[in-house]
Amino acid sequence: MTATTLKKELVKAIDSINDAGFLQAVYTIVNQKKHKEEYDLSPGQWTEIEGRRRNYKNGESKTYTWKETKKMMRSTLKK
Numbered sequence: 001m002t003a004t005t006l007k008k009e010l011v012k013a014i015d016s017i018n019d020a021g022f023l024q025a026v027y028t029i030v031n032q033k034k035h036k037e038e039y040d041l042s043p044g045q046w047t048e049i050e051g052r053r054r055n056y057k058n059g060e061s062k063t064y065t066w067k068e069t070k071k072m073m074r075s076t077l078k079k
Contacts, residue, residue, distance in 0.1 A: 001009075017023060041049070055061040064072070 014023065014026065052061065056063070
C-alpha cells in the first residue's frame, strides 16, 4: 500500500470514529511524529552546530565514550 493510499484510508477510518480518547491518542502519535521531522533552529543555533561539526571533523573537539559520559553524568547528579 502506498503512503498516499494509506493516508486516504486513515482519514476514512478516523472520520468514522467518535471515541474522543482514542482520537486524542492518535492525534498525540501523529503530532509527535510531525514534530520529530521539524527542527526550527535559529541561525545562531545552526552556526553553533556547524562549528561543532567542523571541530569534530578536524579532530579539534574532545569526544567521550558512552561509559565516560555516564560516569560524568552520575558525578554531576551526585553534587
